[in-house]
Amino acid sequence: MSTESGNQEAGITLVEAVTRALAYELDRDPQVVVFGQDVGANGGVFRATDGLQARFGPERVLDTPLAENMIAGIAVGMATQGLRPVAEFQFMGFIYPALDHILNHAARMRNRTRGRLTCPIVYRAPYGGGIHAPEHHSESTEALFAHIPGLRVVVPSSPARAYGLLLAAIRDPDPVLFLEPKRIYRAAKQTVEDDGEALPLDCAFVLREGRDITLIAWGASVKETLAAAEQLSTEGIEAEVIDPATLKPLDIHTIIDSLEKTHRCVVIHEAARFAGLGAEIAAQIQEYAFDLLDAPVQRVTGYDTVMPYYQLEQIYLPGVERILAGARAALEYDGGQKTGGHA
Template identity: 85%
Template sequence: MAQITLLEAVTQALAHELGADPRVVVFGQDVGVNGGVFRATEGLQKTFGPERVLDTPLAETMIAGIAVGMATQGLRPVAEFQFMGFIYPGLDHILNHAARYRNRTRGRLSCPIVYRAPFGGGIHAPEHHSESTEAIFAHIPGLRVVVPSSPARAYGLLLAAIRDPDPVIFLEPKRIYRAAKQEVPDNGEALPLDRCFVLREGTDITLISWGASLKETLEAAEQLAEEGIEAEVIDPATLKPLDIHTVIDSLEKTGRCVVVHEAARFGGLGAEIAAQIGEYAFDLLKAPVQRVTGYDTVMPYYQLENNYLPDTEQVLTAARATMDYPGEGAK
């Protein structure tokens, strides 16, 4: 079986669902003839035709809105925003309509929509192309927020998102679109939403991260192992709703936690995870929860991009400080 990238796994999942379910429609700017700016939809229009894979104008408000209309009338639209930074004109339809239809109609209608968007930094993109604002969507009742971090999880989670009866924000970390390959059988088997994945077992400290930042987090875990510190690494994958139970199970073993994400620090999901740990598992903690994050500033242009993104050394520093708490010489 050939190995594929995360990007190719997205294409594979879309092709599978287009072939398996005639209700699935894929659309967005340049997704048809050109196959998308990153080529995530390459070849799909040729295979399934322009009525199933549609090019749209550069009009994000329209893309978000027609997805709501399609979904409430029995289709399963997969709408692509070319970059996460372009999704904001569509917020009215996403927040006020897609997220509320089930409640507004008392369950008579739902919105089985997947809104796809590449997100995050690390590819030397200009402004409005490197946002990590997943916390905005996680705050909205009625929305699921899903972030894959490997080819296998991209395939399985996207299948699950398309089949879900409610709207899903599916954020694809473009920094790792082509960073690694895996064997991913095209068997149509979805992975569970709303569940964390334990990527590495450990007994000393819990490291939580998602998307592209998992690369540095796993690298830090390997280096900690060389120092005799066994880190458990958790990928939440579904950021909303959060599977806090898996996190608590891990803390019962480790008692220490570091959360890593490239989004800005203030109001980020690391703060929500830390708050839930404090609320539900305070008695398990041997040290305060640490956060390794981006900065509370606009993502800089590519010359300073690497200064913004959390790196392996920052994760190591936070993990060592957590292991050393309350510090040498403290009583």
């Protein structure tokens, strides 16, 4: 898909795009129900559901107790009986009590009933670091959920993608984990038409075209990746930037199409390095496109440690300089030993 440009002076933020998509679906489909902790009267911890209860009523936008396991389980029951629940967890770090219902029931319902029942659920959660929060509020464990068959994992990286992908997620017949990168909730504004047009799931977005190296990033890391690509362009290096958007299932075809031009690749994510999504992407590239590579796939990631408190947060998160180091390691590789090094 083609590059899209944001507008810093007009438009809406990513979190406002989420609100707009929820409102559109609540208005369009009476089976859509939104619920979670403080989503009603208070409009959610990040105000993503602000004004929805006043507009659609407490039977459509419900406050729940502080009980993530209950929230996930109620969503399964609703979905199997014809509703389309959108359940919010306040932070991704609070989602783990809900794993039983998400992994053992929502993700398996279609298979368990041989297609008789499906679970059209969207589980929403703000995720990632960068807002000076404690570590349980700064999780990036998307790889854990991407490992689960039957569960789709989607991460928007702009207001337009947040709006279009959330519409598609709510309309999908199977469960979707919709992770919202809170570091860029209000980082930029973009003109987004409230036209109900969904964006395709399972399709990567080419945000910048290039011929020399492919940079793959999602969520908040897209911001630094685009900045790194801009820096490389001043050096005469044209980087192609790809946002997978749907992490599971992964659109490996768009990535391979890019490698047919660039032959070098860096994957960027703020999650811990070991067994992160970067490892899966690198494995698929070597499995399906090994002959296209002129250098090993580089990974620029968070570290294999708990997200630190805010004093060290920016050291943990991959910044522009670390992305540039990864790109240069791939660009300078000459078939011998890998040049440079980075985490």
